[in-house]
Amino acid sequence: MTGGVAPLPPPAPPAIVWNTDHQTGAANFATHLDSAMSDFLGVPAGSTDPTGTGAFAVPRMASQLSPDLLLAAFMKLQISDPNNNVQTHDLLSTLMSDLRKTALTAQQAQETAAIKQMQEAQKSADHAATFGMIAMVVAIIVLMS
Secondary structure, eight states, X not given: OBTXXXXXXXXXXXXXXXXXXXXXXXXXXXXXXXXHHHHHHTOOTTOOOSSSSSOOOOSSOGGGOOHHHHHHHHHTTOOOOTTOSHHXXXXXXXHHHHHHHHHHHHHHXXXXXXXXXXXXXXXXXXXXXXXXXXXXXXXXXXXHO
């Protein structure tokens, strides 16, 4: 290690194998992105660069962009979450119900333990009061004699 720089290469991105769900999702995203951004920028959907230079003449400038316009373009993407379905929501609801039941059971166990400790403390206080009375009677007898 020289100059405070470790001789390690930069980390590589994780290697994943794309299955059909990944490929379908990527194609769906690209299609919707193309149509949304084309409408947004004022370029016909699916159009290619006519000059071959890789640069488009974009009719809408960055200074013309507004939050409402950007939100509208984002909403046109029609991104769907595969986890946003009835089965997932039912499972989440069931899990939350189970968590609540577990929390209630734990709370009831703590309450039972607290009641038991309070009863033991009350017994100890009663014994201490009795012992205090006996000690006071003995002290009075000793002082009287």
